[in-house]
Amino acid sequence: MKKFDRYPILEINLSHMKSNVKNIVEKCSENEISVTGVVKATDTYEHSYNEIANIMISAGCTSIGDSRMNTIKRMREMGFNKEILLLRVPMMSELDDVVKYSDCSLQSELNVLKLTNEAAKRENKIHSVILMMDLGDLREGFFDEEELIDAALMVENEFSNLYLKGIGTNLGCYGAICPDEKNLGRLVNIAERIEGKISRTLDIVSGGGTSSLPMVLNNTIPKGINHLRIGEGIVLSRDLIDIWKCDMPFMYQDIYTIYAQVIEVKEKPSYPIGKIFIDAFGNTPEYEDLGIRKRALLALGKRDIGSFDSVSVKLPKAIILGGSSDHLILDIDEVEEEIRVGDVIGFDVYYGAMVFANNSSSVYKRYIK
Numbered sequence: 001m002k003k004f005d006r007y008p009i010l011e012i013n014l015s016h017m018k019s020n021v022k023n024i025v026e027k028c029s030e031n032e033i034s035v036t037g038v039v040k041a042t043d044t045y046e047h048s049y050n051e052i053a054n055i056m057i058s059a060g061c062t063s064i065g066d067s068r069m070n071t072i073k074r075m076r077e078m079g080f081n082k083e084i085l086l087l088r089v090p091m092m093s094e095l096d097d098v099v100k101y102s103d104c105s106l107q108s109e110l111n112v113l114k115l116t117n118e119a120a121k122r123e124n125k126i127h128s129v130i131l132m133m134d135l136g137d138l139r140e141g142f143f144d145e146e147e148l149i150d151a152a153l154m155v156e157n158e159f160s161n162l163y164l165k166g167i168g169t170n171l172g173c174y175g176a177i178c179p180d181e182k183n184l185g186r187l188v189n190i191a192e193r194i195e196g197k198i199s200r201t202l203d204i205v206s207g208g209g210t211s212s213l214p215m216v217l218n219n220t221i222p223k224g225i226n227h228l229r230i231g232e233g234i235v236l237s238r239d240l241i242d243i244w245k246c247d248m249p250f251m252y253q254d255i256y257t258i259y260a261q262v263i264e265v266k267e268k269p270s271y272p273i274g275k276i277f278i279d280a281f282g283n284t285p286e287y288e289d290l291g292i293r294k295r296a297l298l299a300l301g302k303r304d305i306g307s308f309d310s311v312s313v314k315l316p317k318a319i320i321l322g323g324s325s326d327h328l329i330l331d332i333d334e335v336e337e338e339i340r341v342g343d344v345i346g347f348d349v350y351y352g353a354m355v356f357a358n359n360s361s362s363v364y365k366r367y368i369k
């Protein structure tokens, strides 16, 4: 196993990441779709934020997307000077920063648009906006099509310091709704209606994030969708391949790996002793009695990875039993090699664990260039 100085550690392969971004940008451009590279799930602690953003730009992304103003501001302070798209519809209290540090924002409230316009006026800037349409996923966005069109006309005709860059939608995040020809087709149709009313084309019709990628790959994405905002799919294609069953042999899956250290190895019963009540997170767990088994305790917990479902152990025949905030328990009874205290075990990482690990100050980071 690999040796580092400190654990847990998240190893990040930047050259594989760049290759993945290039591949996705290429597939999208075959469908006349430009890509905003989303950095919000990447490391915000160390100085890599900027570096990952630059990798995405050099691999062909037309702008960088992030959901939080504090990290966007930091990127600017670190010298990042390319286009930035604010992904979370803004808080009223942050509009001065929004127009100062980002070039474009997703928006869904007429009042906020009006105040953004005033903030841009004070900054003497033209700020671009993309109006969000909720097509059924029920997170952000206008739900009423006519209301969105009225807001678009206000931006175009009344708000002189805003530029109506386009419209967009988000799917698959809250309601877990799949993008399809019907809902994305409706977005294209709304865009056409607006274009008819403002007598120009919209720059952007933004059809979502990673969950819309499968439609690009199988060429079913409706014509007229010309932009996607992609994070997960380019920094971590594992979910697309394992969960969405996308065939993507051209993508590296090993961009992120977590290494954790074994702090205890013992034989214990597999069934807890005493009355089972609730665990540290308020759940009543169930256990199967498999007799005495050899287990390893690792210094890695929910605080570092969010949930044990979002990693998979790289040690053949080891089974993740669960754990708590600071511990992960492995059944190693059938593992062939001998596991000792101090050994290091690697884990493949899914999206949830990547977000937690990247944002945890107790997970160290190591970049492979």
Ligand SMILES: *Cc1c(COP(=O)(O)O)cnc(C)c1O
Residues within 6 Å of the ligand: 038, 040, 067, 087, 088, 106, 170, 208, 209, 210, 211, 229, 230, 231, 232, 233
């Ligand atoms: C996070 C986010 C994205 C990117 O999502 P991925 O699944 O990481 O591709 C796109 N748009 C919005 C509004 C987001 O919040």
